[in-house]
Amino acid sequence: MSVFSAPAWDGHELVVFGSxxxxxxxxxxxxxNSSLGPGVGGCRMFPYASDEDALHDVLRxxxxxxxxxxxxxxxxxxxKSVIIGDPRRDKTPALMRAMGDFVHAQGGRYVAAEDxxxxxxxxxxxxxxxxxxxxxxxxxxxxDPSPSTAYGVFLGIRAAVxxxxxxxxxxxxxVAVQGLGHVGYHLARHLREDGAVVYGADVNEANLARxxxxxxxxxxxxxxxxxxxxxxxxxxxxxxxxxxxxIDTLRAGIVAGAANNQLxxxxxxxxxxxxxxxxxxxxxxNAGGIIDVHYQRAGLPAAAKRAHIERISATLAEVxxxxxxxxxxxxxxxxxxxxxxxxxxxxxxxxxxxxxQAALAATIR
Ligand code: NAD
Numbered sequence: 001m002s003v004f005s006a007p008a009w010d011g012h013e014l015v016v017f018g019s020x021x022x023x024x025x026x027x028x029x030x031x032x033n034s035s036l037g038p039g040v041g042g043c044r045m046f047p048y049a050s051d052e053d054a055l056h057d058v059l060r061x062x063x064x065x066x067x068x069x070x071x072x073x074x075x076x077x078x079x080k081s082v083i084i085g086d087p088r089r090d091k092t093p094a095l096m097r098a099m100g101d102f103v104h105a106q107g108g109r110y111v112a113a114e115d116x117x118x119x120x121x122x123x124x125x126x127x128x129x130x131x132x133x134x135x136x137x138x139x140x141x142x143x144d145p146s147p148s149t150a151y152g153v154f155l156g157i158r159a160a161v162x163x164x165x166x167x168x169x170x171x172x173x174x175v176a177v178q179g180l181g182h183v184g185y186h187l188a189r190h191l192r193e194d195g196a197v198v199y200g201a202d203v204n205e206a207n208l209a210r211x212x213x214x215x216x217x218x219x220x221x222x223x224x225x226x227x228x229x230x231x232x233x234x235x236x237x238x239x240x241x242x243x244x245x246x247i248d249t250l251r252a253g254i255v256a257g258a259a260n261n262q263l264x265x266x267x268x269x270x271x272x273x274x275x276x277x278x279x280x281x282x283x284x285x286n287a288g289g290i291i292d293v294h295y296q297r298a299g300l301p302a303a304a305k306r307a308h309i310e311r312i313s314a315t316l317a318e319v320x321x322x323x324x325x326x327x328x329x330x331x332x333x334x335x336x337x338x339x340x341x342x343x344x345x346x347x348x349x350x351x352x353x354x355x356x357q358a359a360l361a362a363t364i365r
Pocket of ligand 1: 145146147149178179180181182183184201202203204207222236237238239258259260286287289290
């Protein structure tokens with residue numbers, strides 16, 4: 001298996017492979033860029049079909065975290081870890097403690113958080129071996145970052161609606177939410193409270209029923225949600241839903257959702273643009289969760305966290321403005337802005353990173 005010439009390789013600072021014979025742990029930690037702080041990102045457990053697939057995922061995801069944290073104005077770099085295995089079958093307390101040892105061995109260059117296949121209990125087990133774990137404190141933030149992610153996505157939708165339609169709220173607009181899980185449910189709640197008509201689909205019937213009953217979401221079959229004629233489509237289930245096949249069938253004016261890596265390829269953003277669809281980069285508008293993780297980790301107040309999440313609107317408005325002015329796809333513009341932040345060159349950073357030195361030190365500890 002090649003690392004330095006892997007398709008998702010992007011000059012990552014650190015890629016380490018770890019194993020533990022006693023517990024069966026096989027894992028990879030990647031730190032993409034640490035110019036703004038330690039590489040913070042989720043620890044994903046998934047039954048990857050091959051080591052190459054696991055490497056591809058960790059390289060791609062850690063790079064995405066660099067851009068996400070930079071654009072969110074956080075003193076954090078991009079990191080991610082993957083454990084190769086089925087979380088329902090292979091996960092044991094001993095395996096998670098061994099993962100804690102593996103994280104600890106990186107000396108704080110990587111800080112682990114929850115991701116798919118791991119939960120707060122797993123992180124707590126890791127934390128018995130290392131302090132480089134976040135999102136486990138029993139404080140006012142409540143642990144689960146999903147409501148913060150949903151709030152940021154909701155504000156992103158509003159900013160996009162303002163940009164495209166000149167409307168201050170989503171009242172009366174039609175929004176389709178794909179996936180009504182942790183983030184999708186709270187997003188649907190914000191939209192309903194704002195007066196939007198919300199259509200929702202979920203392959204999990206219990207999750208769909210909860211949103212229909214509690215929020216008045218209008219149910220749609222999973223196979224139909226992407227092609228619905230709506231003002232906004234919010235993918236909140238899985239990645240790569242925007243691809244050369246699906247884009248031709250979309251009938252939404254705006255795509256803005258929580259799912260990571262919604263674009264199957266970089267070309268798909270230009271493809272959306274070609275169809276006149278406004279795309280809000282996922283790593284920009286779904287940053288509420290990582291902002292939450294930062295505030296939990298640094299022990300900062302929830303009110304300040306909310307204000308920080310609210311800056312997503314201004315950053316998105318700036319990206320959409322630049323995209324209009326340059327004709328470039330919004331994704332490329334957002335990445336370029338993140339690189340400016342990484343280099344400390346963007347003047348906007350002054351307004352997006354008003355963190356005290358104490359908070360900064362707490363995060364980097
Ligand atoms: P989740 O697993 O709680 O919810 C996902 C929902 O999508 C589930 O209810 C699932 O049944 C449904 N789903 C799966 N396939 C579907 C399909 N084909 N059609 C319709 N529904 C389908 O996950 P989540 O925490 O809500 O995260 C949603 C997405 O947002 C993921 O891509 C995640 O990586 C991303 N994200 C989450 C956070 C967070 O704070 N949780 C932060 C950033 C990004």
